[in-house]
């Protein structure tokens with residue numbers, strides 16, 4: 652019709668899969684009942700620890716998270732939600748999908764933005780008091796907290812401060828690996844639930860800063876390749 656925009660206004664999800672490919676949802680208090688072995692067990696979750704870089708819903712830029720959050724793991728090496736069925740771009744747990752997925756409407760983001768970063772589940776909401784790994788999780792948080800990635804990046808780019816920064820990060824990365832090793836040795840913890848209990852290994856988290864690692868009998872050595 653003359654004078655009227657021909658641009659189609661989206662009114663429902665057309666299952667393009669774009670949102671789900673950007674990563675699984677963060678879990679909220681309202682999703683607590685979904686976390687159970689055989690459904691959203693610890694082996695399909697990943698902890699994003701405070702300070703790690705992550706994208707908030709509908710944001711293009713990753714930013715340091717202010718509060719720990721628990722997400723559904725990706726598939727293989729990418730963040731695409733593991734419940735996204737690639738062939739049909741449909742959700743394998745659609746009827747029981749988490750709150751953020753139910754509220755996410757890319758054409759009307761107000762509802763999902765209203766809960767972003769609020770009433771989030773964290774590990775201590777989910778790990779039972781008698782879980783033998785709880786002590787190691789606390790130890791890990793005390794000794795291997797995620798460093799300030801913005802400040803670390805600044806120091807790495809400074810020629811005069813780089814060596815000290817690398818040394819500091821190297822100690823942290825090796826301690827992180829050592830605690831994970833304890834969990835494997837004492838409790839046989841496999842990689843999938845390890846991502847929930849301890850989050851991603853620090854050396855992976857540091858990769859966007861331009862850090863690579865080599866492994867030897869003495870542990871991991873960090874190199875700075877430039878961001």
Ligand code: SF4
Pocket residue numbers: 670671674675676723732733734735736741742743744745748749752
């Ligand atoms: S749970 Fe389902 S709707 Fe939510 S991100 Fe994963 S595939 Fe998409």
